[in-house]
Amino acid sequence: MKRPDWPVDAVPYRRTPEFDETTVPKGLLRAHSTRDKTWARLHVLDGRLIFRDLIDGAELVLEPGIHPLIHPQRLHEVAILGSVRFFVEFCVRPGDSPPRT
8 A cells, every 4th residue: 555645734733742762652652543634753762662554564763853644544653763752743734633542
């Protein structure tokens, strides 16, 4: 499956709190996806973690400054590599309503 291009007009509407290796929600460590029309960026602030795209099998080691683009409804997961601090930023395109949480 070809990934759609990241929309240049996507804007942030919400972000998670900062997580670390002890506070990361268990749901992020197993297969999950964003909602329809919801894009996301993962921001590593300190340390490293692994990002896995479960559709194409791609695996990236993330460090500060590397922000994978998470496409709507695409299965993925993360794995912790020691001490880490990160958050997730959710984006939506103009005209698409942010999902209710």
